[in-house]
Amino acid sequence: MSEKKRKKRRVIPGFGLSLGVTITLLGFIVVIPLCSLVVFSAQLSFSDFIETVTRPRVLSSYAVSFQTAFIAAIIDAVMGIIIAWVLVRYDFPGKKIMNGIIELPFALPTAVAGISLTHLTTTNGWVGSFFDQFGIKIAYTKIGITAALVFIGIPFVVRSVQPVLERIDLQYEEAANILGANSRQTLFQVILPEILPALIGGFTMSFARGLGEYGSVVFIAGNTPYETEIAPLMIMAELQEYDYASATSIALVMLLAAFIILFVNAVIQSRTSKIVSGIA
Amino acid sequence: MNMSIRKNSGPVKWILIGISTIFLVLMLILPLIYVMATAFGDGIQVFIKAVTDEYALKAILLTIEVTIIAVLINTIFGIFAAWCITRFQFMGKKVISTLIDLPLTVSPIIAGLIYVLTFGRQSAIYPYLQQSGIKIIFAVPGVVLATIFVTFPFISREIIPLLTAQGTDEEEAAALMGAGGFQIFCEITFPHIKWALLYGIVLCTARAMGEFGAVSVLSGHLRGKTNTMPLYIELLYQGYDFTGAFAVSAILVAMAVVILILRSILEDKGKTEGE
Numbered sequence: 001m002s003e004k005k006r007k008k009r010r011v012i013p014g015f016g017l018s019l020g021v022t023i024t025l026l027g028f029i030v031v032i033p034l035c036s037l038v039v040f041s042a043q044l045s046f047s048d049f050i051e052t053v054t055r056p057r058v059l060s061s062y063a064v065s066f067q068t069a070f071i072a073a074i075i076d077a078v079m080g081i082i083i084a085w086v087l088v089r090y091d092f093p094g095k096k097i098m099n100g101i102i103e104l105p106f107a108l109p110t111a112v113a114g115i116s117l118t119h120l121t122t123t124n125g126w127v128g129s130f131f132d133q134f135g136i137k138i139a140y141t142k143i144g145i146t147a148a149l150v151f152i153g154i155p156f157v158v159r160s161v162q163p164v165l166e167r168i169d170l171q172y173e174e175a176a177n178i179l180g181a182n183s184r185q186t187l188f189q190v191i192l193p194e195i196l197p198a199l200i201g202g203f204t205m206s207f208a209r210g211l212g213e214y215g216s217v218v219f220i221a222g223n224t225p226y227e228t229e230i231a232p233l234m235i236m237a238e239l240q241e242y243d244y245a246s247a248t249s250i251a252l253v254m255l256l257a258a259f260i261i262l263f264v265n266a267v268i269q270s271r272t273s274k275i276v277s278g279i280a
Numbered sequence: 281m282n283m284s285i286r287k288n289s290g291p292v293k294w295i296l297i298g299i300s301t302i303f304l305v306l307m308l309i310l311p312l313i314y315v316m317a318t319a320f321g322d323g324i325q326v327f328i329k330a331v332t333d334e335y336a337l338k339a340i341l342l343t344i345e346v347t348i349i350a351v352l353i354n355t356i357f358g359i360f361a362a363w364c365i366t367r368f369q370f371m372g373k374k375v376i377s378t379l380i381d382l383p384l385t386v387s388p389i390i391a392g393l394i395y396v397l398t399f400g401r402q403s404a405i406y407p408y409l410q411q412s413g414i415k416i417i418f419a420v421p422g423v424v425l426a427t428i429f430v431t432f433p434f435i436s437r438e439i440i441p442l443l444t445a446q447g448t449d450e451e452e453a454a455a456l457m458g459a460g461g462f463q464i465f466c467e468i469t470f471p472h473i474k475w476a477l478l479y480g481i482v483l484c485t486a487r488a489m490g491e492f493g494a495v496s497v498l499s500g501h502l503r504g505k506t507n508t509m510p511l512y513i514e515l516l517y518q519g520y521d522f523t524g525a526f527a528v529s530a531i532l533v534a535m536a537v538v539i540l541i542l543r544s545i546l547e548d549k550g551k552t553e554g555e
Contacts, residue, residue: 011452013461018364022376025357029429030379033394040397083300090293098300100544104308106483107536107543109490111510112529115517116311119318126314127306151307212387215492215510219517232389232493239393239497244402251390258385 040248052249057225058234062253065231068142069210072149077203079150080157081195087158088165102158105151110215117148118220140222145230148216153206160202164195197272204265208258312533319530322523330527338504339512340531342420343489346508350427350488351481358435358480362473363465365436366443367451377440383432391429392497395422418500423508426494431484438480439473446472475550479543486539490532 052058086092087099105113121128121138128138138144168191176186214232221228231254238247320327330336365377383391397403399416409416416422454464470477492510499506507515509528516525 011455012367012448012464013455014363014465015368015370017461018360019368019370021360022357022364025353026361026376026379029425029432030382033398033429034382036398036403037394040402079300079303082296083304086296086300090297092297094301096544098304100540101304101308103540103543104312104536107486107490107539108312109492109510109529109532109536111492111513112315112490112532112536113311115513115525115529116315119522120310120314126310147307151311154307208385212390213493214387214389214496215490219514232387235389235393236497239396242401244393244397244400247393248397251387251393254387255390258387262385 037248037251040244041252044245044249048245049249049252052246053253057229058231058250060226061229061231061234064142064145064227064229065211065254066257068145068149068230069207069213072146072153072210073203073207075146075150076153076157076206077199080154080161080202081199083154084158084161084165088162103155105153105155110152110213111219113151114148114216114219117151117216118144121147121220139220140224140228142228144220144222145217145228148220149206149210149213152213152216153210156205156209157199157202160198160205161195164198165191168194197269200268200272201265204261208261211254211258211261312537315526315529315533318523318526326523327527327530330524331531333524335504335507336512336524336528339507339509339528342423342507343509346420346424346427347485347488349424350431351484353428354431354435354484355477355481357432358439359477361436362439362443363469366440367448380433380436383429388426388430388491388493389497391494392426395425395429395494395498417498418502418506420506422498423495423506426498427488427491430491430494431487434484434487435477435480438476438483442473442476443469475546475553479546479550482539482542482546486536489535 083098083102087095087102118139119125121131121144123129123132123137123139125139131138136143138147172190172194173186176190181189212232214230214236217230218233221230221233223229223233231250235247235250235254238244238250319330331340361376361380365373386394396417398405399409399422400406414421416425450468451464454468459467490510491508492514495508496511496514499508499511501507501511501515503515509532513525513528513532516522516528
């Protein structure tokens with residue numbers, strides 16, 4: 001095996017060059033800046049770090065970020081399944097447009113999405129005035145932040161569930177049907193287990209992205225301390241006061257959270273794929 | 281087959297399509313319409329005046345400049361990294377591909393922060409930068425670096441799965457017959473990946489144009505100097521110049537729509553040629 005590998009390396013040219021370019025650029029753009037984060041963090045005193053991240057205002061910003069990102073990711077998961085299902089299983093006029101528009105949040109600059117959603121949802125905006133009749137305020141509340149995060153996260157769920165749904169053979173559903181399962185049983189016991197790993201993956205991506213999102217949220221949030229201040233905004237505020245130590249401390253907690261979320265996702269993914277392959 | 285068709289029609293189908301449509305219209309299409317309506321609401325003259333403002337033009341030019349540099353560097357990186365990762369076996373490959381994807385999971389604000397820590401006042405290399413007169417933070421190079429960082433994996437991620445699926449047989453054969461690396465790439469590898477590569481470039485352009493958080497940290501918001509379009513929009517918005525903000529936004533919305541159309545064309549091309 002190793003002999004074969006060595007042979008392969010010799011056959012196709014360009015190993016040294018491509019590895020060199022890759023490592024150089026990777027080093028400059030990703031590794032060195034990350035190292036400086038590590039170096040700078042190491043200089044922070046532990047008591048200062050704890051003091052910074054347990055300030056009531058910082059704690060409540062973490063709470064706001066986690067709540068809104070989590071709720072938004074759940075809404076994205078539910079809507080994402082419905083949209084992916086509609087796109088894969090049904091034919092209807094305008095399907096191609098619907099499929100294309102899903103990726104709008106990737107293509108539209110977040111700041112533009114932010115100001116537009118804000119103006120739509122203020123109490124005299126097109127959507128906001130409707131909800132205002134029922135006493136629901138959207139812009140400058142947590143509902144507004146959640147709405148912006150739903151916007152940002154929806155393509156992640158649709159695009160991870162869609163290809164899996166496409167691959168599911170209709171035979172399984174037919175078999176379930178013939179064996180006497182009703183459509184709810186078919187949905188929860190045949191289809192859902194198949195798409196669950198992809199769904200969790202999409203949920204995780206939109207949750208992680210929502211935690212770090214800044215551009216679209218900062219306008220709609222209103223940024224009232226303890227109420228609608230998100231964690232990235234706290235980092236930004238510290239940076240603007242050149243308090244790099246506090247900014248880094250707050251950022252480290254967010255990074256840790258993001259890595260934990262991604263790690264949990266990776267564990268779930270490898271578990272479920274093992275289960276699936278175990279059956280097959 | 282008959283049964284599944286019968287199952288797929290009926291009220292459930294239309295209820296689900298209805299829910300999806302309402303959701304997408306409310307969340308995605310309405311904001312677009314709103315931007316356009318506000319931008320042109322006071323007449324085309326007002327729009328033209330807003331986007332031909334001296335600072336607006338400077339912001340547009342800077343955005344174009346930053347986007348071109350970022351896309352160029354990421355394209356070069358994407359091709360070399362994909363070649364390196366999919367064509368050779370070596371130690372540390374997993375580490376490299378993890379590091380490439382890392383910018384996707386880092387908050388844009390934190391991306392900005394790590395560059396401030398690298399090149400800012402408290403950094404070890406700051407005295408040297410100052411001596412040689414290089415400004416990175418609160419200057420254009422910082423904006424460029426931040427943009428490269430947030431779009432770093434976009435192109436390589438599009439190509440790597442394709443090259444992995446394709447395998448190395450054709451390249452090996454060509455190499456054994458005496459073709460050089462450049463020739464192999466141009467004549468064998470490139471035709472396989474061209475649509476994916478273009479698709480990656482389109483995605484990268486979209487994100488580079490619109491990056492806000494990371495650029496916001498590094499730019500220092502110097503009007504006419506380091507303000508890209510999204511930052512300029514923020515500036516106008518905070519100054520309650522809503523028509524101006526939405527006018528400049530309208531340009532970005534138009535770009536986003538063009539990008540979505542290109543994307544779906546490229547996806548179709550890639551699919552038909554793949555079959």
